[in-house]
Amino acid sequence: MIPTRTMTASQKPTEMLVALAGNPNSGKTSLFNTLTGAHQHVGNYPGVTVEKVEGRVLHAGHSIRIVDLPGIYSLTSYSLEETIARTFLVTEKPDVVVNVVDATNLERNLYLTVQLLEMGVRVIVVLNMMDELKERGIVLDTDTISRRIECPVVETIASKGVGIDRLMERILEARGNPWPIPTVNYLNELGREIETLIPLVKAFDGIPFHAQFAAMKLLENDEDVTRLFRNKPETGELFARVDRSIRRLEIVTGYPPQVLIGDRRYGFASGVTREATVSKPLIDRISLTEKIDTVVTHRVLGIPFFLLTMYAVFFMTFNLGEIPMQWIESALALFSDRIGMWWMPDRLPLLRSLFLDGIVGGVGGVIAFLPNIVLLFIGIAFLEDTGYMARIAFIMDKVMMKIGLHGRSFIPLIIGFGCTVPAIMATRTIRSERTRLTTIMILPLMSCGARLTIYLLIIPAFFPAELRATVLWLLYLTGILLALLIARILRKTLFRGDAEPFVMELPPYRLPSVRSVLIHMWERSWMYLQKAGTIILAVSILLWGLLTFPVRTSFDVDQKIAAGEQIPEGDVERMRSAERLEYSLAGRIGMLMEPAIRPMGFDWRIGTAFIGAIAAKELFVAQIGIVFSLGSGIEHGDALRNLLRKEYAPLTGLSMALFALIALPCSATIAVTRRESGSWKWAFFQWAGLTVIGWIVATTVYQVGTLTGIMV
Amino acid sequence: MANIGTFSESLEDYLEIIYQLIREKTVARVKDIAEHRSVAMSSVVTALKRLERENLIVYHAREFVQLTPEGEKLAVRIVSRHEFFKSFLVSLLNVSEDTAEKDACSIEHHISPETLRKLVGFFEFIDTLHPNIKTGFLDYCNHIGNQLNDISCHSPTCPYREERKKQLETARSLSHLKPGERGHVWRLLGTPVIRQRLIDMGLLPNVEVTIERVAPLGDPIEIKLRGYHLSLRKGEADAILLQPATASDAA
Numbered sequence: 001m002i003p004t005r006t007m008t009a010s011q012k013p014t015e016m017l018v019a020l021a022g023n024p025n026s027g028k029t030s031l032f033n034t035l036t037g038a039h040q041h042v043g044n045y046p047g048v049t050v051e052k053v054e055g056r057v058l059h060a061g062h063s064i065r066i067v068d069l070p071g072i073y074s075l076t077s078y079s080l081e082e083t084i085a086r087t088f089l090v091t092e093k094p095d096v097v098v099n100v101v102d103a104t105n106l107e108r109n110l111y112l113t114v115q116l117l118e119m120g121v122r123v124i125v126v127l128n129m130m131d132e133l134k135e136r137g138i139v140l141d142t143d144t145i146s147r148r149i150e151c152p153v154v155e156t157i158a159s160k161g162v163g164i165d166r167l168m169e170r171i172l173e174a175r176g177n178p179w180p181i182p183t184v185n186y187l188n189e190l191g192r193e194i195e196t197l198i199p200l201v202k203a204f205d206g207i208p209f210h211a212q213f214a215a216m217k218l219l220e221n222d223e224d225v226t227r228l229f230r231n232k233p234e235t236g237e238l239f240a241r242v243d244r245s246i247r248r249l250e251i252v253t254g255y256p257p258q259v260l261i262g263d264r265r266y267g268f269a270s271g272v273t274r275e276a277t278v279s280k281p282l283i284d285r286i287s288l289t290e291k292i293d294t295v296v297t298h299r300v301l302g303i304p305f306f307l308l309t310m311y312a313v314f315f316m317t318f319n320l321g322e323i324p325m326q327w328i329e330s331a332l333a334l335f336s337d338r339i340g341m342w343w344m345p346d347r348l349p350l351l352r353s354l355f356l357d358g359i360v361g362g363v364g365g366v367i368a369f370l371p372n373i374v375l376l377f378i379g380i381a382f383l384e385d386t387g388y389m390a391r392i393a394f395i396m397d398k399v400m401m402k403i404g405l406h407g408r409s410f411i412p413l414i415i416g417f418g419c420t421v422p423a424i425m426a427t428r429t430i431r432s433e434r435t436r437l438t439t440i441m442i443l444p445l446m447s448c449g450a451r452l453t454i455y456l457l458i459i460p461a462f463f464p465a466e467l468r469a470t471v472l473w474l475l476y477l478t479g480i481l482l483a484l485l486i487a488r489i490l491r492k493t494l495f496r497g498d499a500e501p502f503v504m505e506l507p508p509y510r511l512p513s514v515r516s517v518l519i520h521m522w523e524r525s526w527m528y529l530q531k532a533g534t535i536i537l538a539v540s541i542l543l544w545g546l547l548t549f550p551v552r553t554s555f556d557v558d559q560k561i562a563a564g565e566q567i568p569e570g571d572v573e574r575m576r577s578a579e580r581l582e583y584s585l586a587g588r589i590g591m592l593m594e595p596a597i598r599p600m601g602f603d604w605r606i607g608t609a610f611i612g613a614i615a616a617k618e619l620f621v622a623q624i625g626i627v628f629s630l631g632s633g634i635e636h637g638d639a640l641r642n643l644l645r646k647e648y649a650p651l652t653g654l655s656m657a658l659f660a661l662i663a664l665p666c667s668a669t670i671a672v673t674r675r676e677s678g679s680w681k682w683a684f685f686q687w688a689g690l691t692v693i694g695w696i697v698a699t700t701v702y703q704v705g706t707l708t709g710i711m712v
Numbered sequence: 713m714a715n716i717g718t719f720s721e722s723l724e725d726y727l728e729i730i731y732q733l734i735r736e737k738t739v740a741r742v743k744d745i746a747e748h749r750s751v752a753m754s755s756v757v758t759a760l761k762r763l764e765r766e767n768l769i770v771y772h773a774r775e776f777v778q779l780t781p782e783g784e785k786l787a788v789r790i791v792s793r794h795e796f797f798k799s800f801l802v803s804l805l806n807v808s809e810d811t812a813e814k815d816a817c818s819i820e821h822h823i824s825p826e827t828l829r830k831l832v833g834f835f836e837f838i839d840t841l842h843p844n845i846k847t848g849f850l851d852y853c854n855h856i857g858n859q860l861n862d863i864s865c866h867s868p869t870c871p872y873r874e875e876r877k878k879q880l881e882t883a884r885s886l887s888h889l890k891p892g893e894r895g896h897v898w899r900l901l902g903t904p905v906i907r908q909r910l911i912d913m914g915l916l917p918n919v920e921v922t923i924e925r926v927a928p929l930g931d932p933i934e935i936k937l938r939g940y941h942l943s944l945r946k947g948e949a950d951a952i953l954l955q956p957a958t959a960s961d962a963a
Binding site for chain 2: 105107108247255258259262266289293294297298302393394395396399401407501503504507508
């Protein structure tokens with residue numbers, strides 16, 4: 001059985017397409033980086049590569065396009081990764097598929113190899129991690145493997161670049177060659193049923209799979225392949241035969257075909273492994289991984305160790321990050337001052353304001369978070385690359401399962417207390433789309449650092465010292481409980497579906513290379529700057545416009561002064577900016593909104609301040625200061641608190657804090673949600689959903705409070 | 713209305729026994745049922761509770777077991793299905809009484825309603841309309857004697873009853889094993905999605921699995937198989953039935 005392959009006209013003779021396929025943790029991405037030199041994330045956490053990543057390499061005058069497929073264990077249509085990989089192999093028809101195999105776990109890795117071969121693609125097997133194999137004292141005979149699976153086998157140590165040249169040679173040799181399909185012996189009953197289906201399958205045109213592969217997929221009841229045939233005319237007989245075969249196999253053997261096929265494939269893989277194993281230590285040493293795990297996932301010690309690790313990561317992120325953050329902030333302030341001095345207010349004043357207040361202010365705020373984000377990602381990269389992240393999912397899964405989420409959702413939720421943006425990016429390790437979206441949707445409810453600045457303004461303004469800690473604690477708790485509740489509801493309605501099976505490999509611990517951690521960190525930090533940055537720039541400009549236009553040119557203050565009223569020198573400019581704000585679109589929107597925000601106990605001034613919070617939560621503090629003509633609220637905290645206390649009841653304060661917690665996720669959050677969910681729809685849904693919930697909660701609290709007379 | 717095949721094969725067997733006991737002795741006692749099935753009284757009680765939940769029997773502790781009208785209807789159908797297979801095997805295929813009894817027991821639980829209907833039709837067709845085919849086949853059997861070929865059976869488990877019964881009794885779900893315990897995979901239950909995932913990770917019949925540990929909060933569990941570590945929730949582990957390793961395996 002030799003698959004025939006026709007070159008399409010678009011494939012130039014010097015352009016080759018090579019796909020990398022393999023199990024998660026087989027070192028596939030590591031090999032990709034070595035081959036292409038690209039900055040692509042390598043992680044020791046199953047399922048890190050979610051997107052398809054490409055690189056190009058020139059070798060001996062040939063241009064080779066290399067695509068890194070997601071890490072997969074099989075070629076079914078049950079998971080997104082497997083569907084992506086299978087579709088790619090079928091539609092793009094790569095010239096060669098490089099199957100990266102973890103030599104230390106040959107049997108399970110070969111299970112995928114068998115399926116790749118059965119699909120009829122040209123496979124070159126890369127036996128990776130030969131160094132680890134040697135350390136374990138195992139010797140494999142590569143020639144035996146090559147002979148048994150009838151395709152070239154190359155030994156490599158991808159992380160050190162060993163064996164790469166040979167691999168490139170093999171790739172160039174392999175192109176255009178006809179490829180044999182090794183026949184796994186599917187034994188009597190199963191083999192017979194497959195044989196009877198093959199001619200029936202062959203009768204259909206336009207099936208992109210090899211006939212035997214398609215027949216087996218039909219027996220396995222594979223959704224996609226079945227649908228492919230169902231869409232064709234006159235499939236009655238085929239499906240009748242398939243059903244009959246399935247029934248017959250179940251009766252004769254007592255197992256469904258799924259099990260029989262898996263059993264034979266694994267049987268073949270384990271046969272090859274046994275034959276190729278020249279020697280191995282008589283007694284398996286208790287591996288280092290097992291020793292570490294007896295402590296790290298211990299029934300009693302596991303959770304304290306986990307909490308300690310999380311604390312270390314947080315300490316690093318927020319305490320250590322504080323120092324460079326201050327550098328950046330003072331550098332930005334200096335920059336802003338210098339520009340401000342050089343660019344006098346009388347020259348192009350609007351453009352100056354746009355640049356200084358809109359762009360430097362808005363984008364600068366994002367850059368100031370960069371040290372936090374870089375450090376956090378170093379921490380996450382380290383946790384992932386060592387393999388500890390999979391253990392965290394293992395330890396925390398029970399809690400997450402209760403609300404319909406996955407163990408892997410836990411880390412993003414924790415990160416969310418720092419900043420929602422990196423937290424949303426950390427959801428990439430969740431494999432199920434529904435679980436991932438649910439996690440993203442609830443993440444803004446984890447009170448982030450910016451919300452803390454709002455709480456720190458409001459709580460001391462309205463609550464006595466002895467109650468402050470409790471109120472703060474209650475706010476955090478409200479966010480968490482609401483998040484759990486919303487997650488449950490979403491998983492039961494919009495993102496309904498069976499819980500993602502938690503069948504997760506716990507990979508061996510590996511010491512990550514500095515290079516890999518740095519690549520990982522750089523990739524994500526750059527993405528943060530680039531993607532979030534561009535959208536934040538746009539939103540900053542938009543908000544600046546709202547806060548600036550229409551420009552007010554004559555001020556009541558000036559008239560009062562002209563009328564002879566005595567106003568302290570320092571207050572004049574502040575009162576002008578308050579008037580400017582009132583006159584601006586934002587101020588007008590605030591007043592227009594008043595009927596809608598009145599039920600929460602807000603007036604137009606609070607509403608206007610919240611418009612600022614759309615860009616970034618901490619801007620609320622600055623804005624409310626301006627509205628009360630005090631200048632930025634950050635520098636005039638106590639004066640502002642006194643004013644707030646005079647103007648509003650504590651109930652309004654609580655309502656404000658709740659609304660700030662729940663509603664109006666910041667523009668960076670929205671930008672990242674858009675990017676990570678792949679559509680504006682979810683970003684909008686998140687924004688609108690949370691804002692509506694925030695309104696309901698704040699209104700309920702305010703109205704109930706008013707009626708019962710508490711805190712009025 | 714309860715259909716044949718809705719309940720597990722052992723529950724169907726219990727219903728059948730209860731029906732026969734009532735017919736023979738007018739009452740069915742837990743002790744008699746236990747004797748009949750050669751199992752402990754406690755397992756009988758568990759089964760009876762399930763049957764009662766399904767509204768098929770009425771059962772109070774230390775009293776007789778009675779069939780509800782629903783239960784009796786189902787029992788009659790189960791018994792007559794058994795009788796049908798027996799007579800099909802004996803009178804049509806000329807199988808010996810003992811074998812027919814044994815085979816009827818195993819076939820009756822696995823046949824689909826559709827095939828059953830067709831077989832009944834086929835039996836009537838031969839028995840009433842074409843008795844000459846029946847006699848012709850008997851002649852043919854006598855003629856070639858023992859030369860009828862048998863389909864080879866490569867199944868890891870033999871469908872014979874006794875062995876199955878023993879395996880059913882010793883089988884335990886993976887989620888019930890304690891850390892350090894070992895076993896071999898016997899059956900995979902669960903939805904096709906979960907089953908495929910388990911298969912892809914190498915959880916297949918006769919593969920040795922060791923329970924490594926339980927997560928600090930009691931779920932999920934970590935197992936070792938084929939030289940690597942895997943974690944799965946107890947819910948998924950429930951779908952994996954094991955034959956625990958015996959002392960001789962350990963040696």
